Amino acid sequence: MAKVTYYTEEGLNRLKNELTELKSKGRADIARQIAEARDKGDLSENAEYDAAKDAQGLLELKISKLEEVVSNARVLDESNVDLSKVSILSTVKIRNIKNGATVTYTLVSEEEANLKQGKISVQSPIGKGLLGKEVGDKTEIKVPAGSLEFEVLEITR
Secondary structure (H helix, E strand, O other), rough: OOOOOOOOHHHHHHHHHHHHHHHHHHHHHHHHHHHHHHHHOOOOOOOOHHHHHHHHHHHHHHHHHHHHHHHHHOOOOHHHHHOOOOOOEEEEEEEEOOOOOOOEEEEHHHHHOOOHOOOEEEOHHHHHHHHHOOOEEEEEEEEEOOOEEEEEEEEOO
8 A cells, every 4th residue: 555645735846846857857868878888889798788777777666666656645735734733844943951952843744854944754753752742842852862852932834
């Protein structure tokens, strides 16, 4: 059974664009590499040809996996996000109780996570630990470096 994943409209469009790019430009590049390698003679001892065929197989696998992800993707309606508690697509401001540092994260699907943009996966330890929490709640979250205690300061969209 295929796994349904949830995306923002922007995230799903980015995946669709990547898929289109791989199908058109990616396949054309691989075909050109195979043709160039084939023109160099004997295919039985042609390492370039073998490498190009391997690259073609990997590209087709990537396309197949991406097609499956896109076909099982659902767009989340950001206007329906419940702001009373932390959920997917919530932007949450938290404070590290130990050192007082505050940070703001938006909880997104695993495929859309990008720490530089402040987007963390709902599958990450911090994401899982924040789900369902309300403003004022304190939670202890186990992370690879140990255990951290956070307080939820604000939940927005």
